[in-house]
Amino acid sequence: MQAIFDCENNYGAHNYEPLPVVLVRGEGVSVWDDQGNRYIDMMSAYSAVSHGHCHPKLVNALTHQAKQLAIVSRAFYTDKLGQFLQKLCAVSGQDRALPMNTGAEAVETALKAARKWAYTVKKVPENKAEIVCCEGNFHGRTIAIVGMSSEAQYRYGFGPFPEGFITIPYGDANALRKAITANTAAFIVEPIQGEAGIIVPPKGYLKQCEEICRENNVLLLCDEVQTGMGRTGKFLASDHDHVKPDGIMLGKALGGGLLPVSAFLSRHDVMNVFTPGDHGSTFGGNPLAATIGLAAIDVLFNENLIAQAAELGDHLQSELRQINSPLITEVRGKGLMVGLVINPAYYSARDICLRLLKLGVLSKETHETVVRLAPPLVITKQQLDSVVATIAKVLTAAEAETV
Numbered sequence: 001m002q003a004i005f006d007c008e009n010n011y012g013a014h015n016y017e018p019l020p021v022v023l024v025r026g027e028g029v030s031v032w033d034d035q036g037n038r039y040i041d042m043m044s045a046y047s048a049v050s051h052g053h054c055h056p057k058l059v060n061a062l063t064h065q066a067k068q069l070a071i072v073s074r075a076f077y078t079d080k081l082g083q084f085l086q087k088l089c090a091v092s093g094q095d096r097a098l099p100m101n102t103g104a105e106a107v108e109t110a111l112k113a114a115r116k117w118a119y120t121v122k123k124v125p126e127n128k129a130e131i132v133c134c135e136g137n138f139h140g141r142t143i144a145i146v147g148m149s150s151e152a153q154y155r156y157g158f159g160p161f162p163e164g165f166i167t168i169p170y171g172d173a174n175a176l177r178k179a180i181t182a183n184t185a186a187f188i189v190e191p192i193q194g195e196a197g198i199i200v201p202p203k204g205y206l207k208q209c210e211e212i213c214r215e216n217n218v219l220l221l222c223d224e225v226q227t228g229m230g231r232t233g234k235f236l237a238s239d240h241d242h243v244k245p246d247g248i249m250l251g252k253a254l255g256g257g258l259l260p261v262s263a264f265l266s267r268h269d270v271m272n273v274f275t276p277g278d279h280g281s282t283f284g285g286n287p288l289a290a291t292i293g294l295a296a297i298d299v300l301f302n303e304n305l306i307a308q309a310a311e312l313g314d315h316l317q318s319e320l321r322q323i324n325s326p327l328i329t330e331v332r333g334k335g336l337m338v339g340l341v342i343n344p345a346y347y348s349a350r351d352i353c354l355r356l357l358k359l360g361v362l363s364k365e366t367h368e369t370v371v372r373l374a375p376p377l378v379i380t381k382q383q384l385d386s387v388v389a390t391i392a393k394v395l396t397a398a399e400a401e402t403v
């Protein structure tokens with residue numbers, strides 16, 4: 001085991017700090033380490049593995065298509081891409097989709113679309129377009145995107161950043177109203193902030209933002225890379241508020257836990273700003289990715305995973321609230337996107353994650369205080385209950401050690 005840690009640490013950049021476990025196999029909600037120990041995965045790769053590890057239908061679709069045709073570039077039509085885009089539009093209520101690979105690329109696509117829409121449709125003067133974003137946001141790791149971040153570590157050492165981004169507090173619709181000028185192209189927002197620590201905004205926030213955007217001819221861009229694909233108990237988290245965004249970014253679970261697949265979705269008048277050669281991606285929309293993306297959406301609906309996320313999410317939150325521990329300061333989230341906030345006076349969230357790991361539950365802290373609980377949506381109630389029991393056990397033992 002130490003040899004494996006050393007190899008990764010000696011030859012890799014140190015841009016991650018993994019928990020000390022070597023995973024070798026996965027199936028459904030379970031993963032196994034190189035010693036044969038089994039874990040329940042409560043992280044699901046930051047929600048990329050919502051369908052569970054190695055979902056048989058998705059693996060079948062992948063291997064079948066891999067033998068047929070995988071990568072040809074967008075220089076040609078394929079028999080797979082159109083169907084995938086049509087499905088994406090149907091389930092998201094948007095007119096057109098632009099396929100990319102990672103979430104960050106979908107966000108970059110949205111930013112480019114919004115700026116070009118501002119210049120060509122809204123008639124904002126050249127190079128004056130502004131995009132409003134939120135404090136605490138996480139939209140990925142490119143230079144433009146970390147330029148929008150309020151997180152010092154994400155930015156430090158990577159400047160200079162592109163201009164034209166304005167940051168406002170998250171959850172404050174009035175701040176949006178005040179930030180908008182004649183040059184505002186778009187407001188980019190996560191319906192629930194994931195990496196910030198599972199931050200759920202006040203009720204009605206997104207609806208108010210939608211109204212403000214409409215009044216001012218500003219695009220509402222919802223980054224649903226983490227919250228989309230059923231994670232919060234609706235296909236899109238913005239569906240909870242009956243909001244219809246002008247643009248949506250999907251990623252993570254869109255790849256079915258097998259491939260990086262992302263997309264930017266929008267209305268005709270926004271997407272039509274792109275003409276051949278404006279923007280693209282060598283791998284975006286390749287037949288393998290399109291096959292998996294389509295199958296990933298089908299599995300969500302056919303296996304009723306969205307309703308299950310809603311029901312089991314409520315159950316998880318209510319069970320966690322019944323754990324009577326001074327170490328817990330808050331339980332928050334929606335669907336199977338839940339944050340367990342640990343009182344930093346006692347332990348860091350990482351301490352709790354390390355203890356959970358020893359008892360067969362994989363999780364990862366976000367920031368110092370939040371234990372992220374976001375299992376594959378295929379988890380059963382019984383499995384969830386066993387996780388809650390393990391969490392209760394860990395907290396009781398940890399509490400006993402503080403006295």
Ligand SMILES: *Cc1c(COP(=O)(O)O)cnc(C)c1O
Binds near residue numbers: 194
């Ligand atoms: C993970 C994430 C991204 C970035 O996705 P990558 O695939 O890592 O580039 C963007 N937005 C949100 C909300 C995310 O959670």
